Amino acid sequence: MRALIPTKHPLAAKAGVVLIALALAVLPFALTGIGTAWVRITNLAILYVLLSLGLNIVVGFAGLLDLGYIAFYAVGAYTYALLASPHFGLHLPFWVIIPIGSLVACMFGVLLGTPTLKLRGDYLAIVTLGFGEIIRIFLNNLSQPVNITNGAQGIAGIDPFRFGSFDFATTSAIDGVTITGPIKYYYLLLAVLLVVIVVNLRLQNSRIGRAWEAIREDEIAARAMGINTRNMKLLAFAMGASFGGIAGGMFSAIQQFISPESFVLVESINIVAMVVLGGMGNIWGVILGALLLSFVPEVLRYTVGPTQQALFGRMLIDPEVIRMLLFGVTLVAMMLFRPAGLLPSALRKRELETARNGTAAP
Amino acid sequence: MDESTLLVADGITKRFGGVQALSEVAFTIRKGEIYGLIGPNGAGKTSLFNVLTGIYPADEGSFTFEGRALDGLKPHEVAARGIARTFQNIRLFANLSALENVMVGRHVRTHATVLGAIFRNAGTKAEERAIEKRAYALLEYVGVHRRANDLARHLAYGDQRRLEIARALATDPRLLALDEPAAGMNATETAALRELLESIRRDGTTILLIEHDMRLVMSVCDRVLVLDYGKKIAEGVAADVQKDEKVIAAYLGGEVRLDVARA
Numbered sequence: 001m002r003a004l005i006p007t008k009h010p011l012a013a014k015a016g017v018v019l020i021a022l023a024l025a026v027l028p029f030a031l032t033g034i035g036t037a038w039v040r041i042t043n044l045a046i047l048y049v050l051l052s053l054g055l056n057i058v059v060g061f062a063g064l065l066d067l068g069y070i071a072f073y074a075v076g077a078y079t080y081a082l083l084a085s086p087h088f089g090l091h092l093p094f095w096v097i098i099p100i101g102s103l104v105a106c107m108f109g110v111l112l113g114t115p116t117l118k119l120r121g122d123y124l125a126i127v128t129l130g131f132g133e134i135i136r137i138f139l140n141n142l143s144q145p146v147n148i149t150n151g152a153q154g155i156a157g158i159d160p161f162r163f164g165s166f167d168f169a170t171t172s173a174i175d176g177v178t179i180t181g182p183i184k185y186y187y188l189l190l191a192v193l194l195v196v197i198v199v200n201l202r203l204q205n206s207r208i209g210r211a212w213e214a215i216r217e218d219e220i221a222a223r224a225m226g227i228n229t230r231n232m233k234l235l236a237f238a239m240g241a242s243f244g245g246i247a248g249g250m251f252s253a254i255q256q257f258i259s260p261e262s263f264v265l266v267e268s269i270n271i272v273a274m275v276v277l278g279g280m281g282n283i284w285g286v287i288l289g290a291l292l293l294s295f296v297p298e299v300l301r302y303t304v305g306p307t308q309q310a311l312f313g314r315m316l317i318d319p320e321v322i323r324m325l326l327f328g329v330t331l332v333a334m335m336l337f338r339p340a341g342l343l344p345s346a347l348r349k350r351e352l353e354t355a356r357n358g359t360a361a362p
Numbered sequence: 363m364d365e366s367t368l369l370v371a372d373g374i375t376k377r378f379g380g381v382q383a384l385s386e387v388a389f390t391i392r393k394g395e396i397y398g399l400i401g402p403n404g405a406g407k408t409s410l411f412n413v414l415t416g417i418y419p420a421d422e423g424s425f426t427f428e429g430r431a432l433d434g435l436k437p438h439e440v441a442a443r444g445i446a447r448t449f450q451n452i453r454l455f456a457n458l459s460a461l462e463n464v465m466v467g468r469h470v471r472t473h474a475t476v477l478g479a480i481f482r483n484a485g486t487k488a489e490e491r492a493i494e495k496r497a498y499a500l501l502e503y504v505g506v507h508r509r510a511n512d513l514a515r516h517l518a519y520g521d522q523r524r525l526e527i528a529r530a531l532a533t534d535p536r537l538l539a540l541d542e543p544a545a546g547m548n549a550t551e552t553a554a555l556r557e558l559l560e561s562i563r564r565d566g567t568t569i570l571l572i573e574h575d576m577r578l579v580m581s582v583c584d585r586v587l588v589l590d591y592g593k594k595i596a597e598g599v600a601a602d603v604q605k606d607e608k609v610i611a612a613y614l615g616g617e618v619r620l621d622v623a624r625a
Contacts, residue, residue, distance in 0.1 A: 199480050206479030206486070207472055207493070210458070214466045217455035224415055224449075226441030226470025226533050235476065347459055347513055350494065 028183040039182040045294035046189040052274040052290040054243030060281035062236035063216025065125045068132025072241040074263035076101040076248025084159040094161045105245025113237035139260040154259025279341025373423035383409040396569045398583030406592040416440040446535035448526040456515035464497035467532025500528040520551040539570040
């Protein structure tokens with residue numbers, strides 16, 4: 001089987017993987033040293049990585065620009081919230097709801113995909129953008145005549161993940177080591193992320209992934225080569241949406257409170273920016289893009305204010321303004337200097353060992 | 363219809379607004395032949411390809427392939443039936459490697475599903491190996507295997523044309539429809555292409571060839587169909603067609619003799 005990271009030095013690669021794994025394992029404890037908030041920030045960053053990887057299937061692999069992706073996150077989040085909160089008095093376990101949420105999001109993906117099959121580029125972007133807004137407005141207004149979503153007030157008191165007596169929201173001590181709720185979620189998110197990365201890599205290097213990339217490159221040629229572009233596009237929407245649904249369910253459980261405000265258009269655009277900044281179609285690039293756009297604003301939040309205080313003795317510019325300014329400048333610079341992203345989609349070289357011994361075609 | 367018939371076109375008509383792109387074109391392609399389709403620019407050759415491969419529906423008439431009608435089939439269904447094509451303006455998957463381009467061509471003959479791809483079970487792995495092996499063999503067959511790991515868009519023009527043929531062959535076609543494969547090739551490349559066409563035919567694939575290079579058409583085609591303004595003006599053995607008054611007139615306005623000496 002092909003390794004996750006192809007390399008000429010398998011030993012060095014293995015050592016690298018072990019080092020990264022160790023670093024990721026001790027990371028939350030190191031972060032707790034700086035401040036507990038940083039573990040939460042890291043958890044949110046991982047959620048964004050999950051979302052970006054889901055959107056990458058639609059945008060990066062199949063080449064379908066989706067500006068309403070946050071809708072699937074919302075669907076997953078609300079599915080979890082409705083099935084595990086005092087709102088309806090339902091308290092199903094998370095390992096039941098997360099697959100349901102993923103499935104419901106998947107259905108919404110097909111729902112969005114079906115009418116947009118013939119659209120491309122700008123037109124598709126506009127329709128998907130509208131779809132995202134429709135979902136949010138529905139969530140905002142489905143409080144009457146029957147109260148389903150509790151409207152703009154959102155849903156509170158959502159159950160955290162529980163596994164038997166193991167509660168992800170509370171602090172517990174194992175062998176004298178204090179493990180807070182966010183740290184527990186961190187490890188869970190990391191595990192989910194690992195699975196999602198493997199699934200993405202495998203999909204990309206498969207018959208399905210190649211069909212998506214063929215559609216991205218030239219839809220007419222893809223059809224003429226026997227690819228059922230309708231089914232493949234729907235599949236891309238469905239797969240992307242179901243990853244969004246999983247991330248949404250976890251978001252719901254971690255926050256224990258959700259409202260339509262978390263699923264606004266800017267969030268969709270943010271995720272598209274992560275995918276584009278990192279490098280559409282390149283899984284590692286997308287991860288990098290999502291981490292950068294999640295962490296850098298937070299770092300700025302904590303450094304811009306104090307820096308100004310130190311330099312000028314007072315706050316001259318609001319940190320939020322500087323954040324948006326840097327964000328804008330970064331995106332413009334990216335488009336100018338690295339239009340394909342920080343880590344552009346790389347050519348996949350194949351070993352061709354089997355092929356070399358092959359016989360000539362008839 | 364006898365055993366040797368592969369494709370029958372019957373009264374194919376196609377209009378684009380007021381333009382009559384094809385009017386009642388009828389012809390028969392036999393198994394194992396190289397069938398030429400020629401005509402001046404705008405004669406309707408590519409339109410005929412697009413109707414045949416399901417990109418446009420015909421307004422009237424129908425194609426019968428291996429005894430079954432192709433009416434109303436979508437392009438991917440036509441490919442599944444066994445007709446593969448190339449494009450006049452090369453349409454490769456530019457940002458995939460040459461090998462991956464050909465591997466995409468195997469899509470229609472393979473079966474791995476999403477679950478198979480995710481769990482990578484033994485069947486999927488074996489299929490993936492077979493796809494790669496077959497794709498590489500096809501690259502060798504058309505002579506582009508040294509560039510297997512290069513992006514399709516980095517290939518030389520002639521290699522891109524050959525890669526398109528390899529990609530089409532990967533769908534295991536019984537009929538290979540080539541739209542001006544020699545366009546932009548120099549004399550050496552064209553000669554090599556001719557050999558490739560001959561060996562494809564020898565290996566059992568029938569070829570429908572649109573081509574402007576008359577030397578190539580006259581030397582490889584068993585029979586030729588001439589279109590002008592969407593109508594069939596001549597059909598027959600290459601040697602006869604090149605002497606046809608109407609054909610000469612269509613190409614050259616009847617003033618100059620067509621130089622189509624056998625290469």
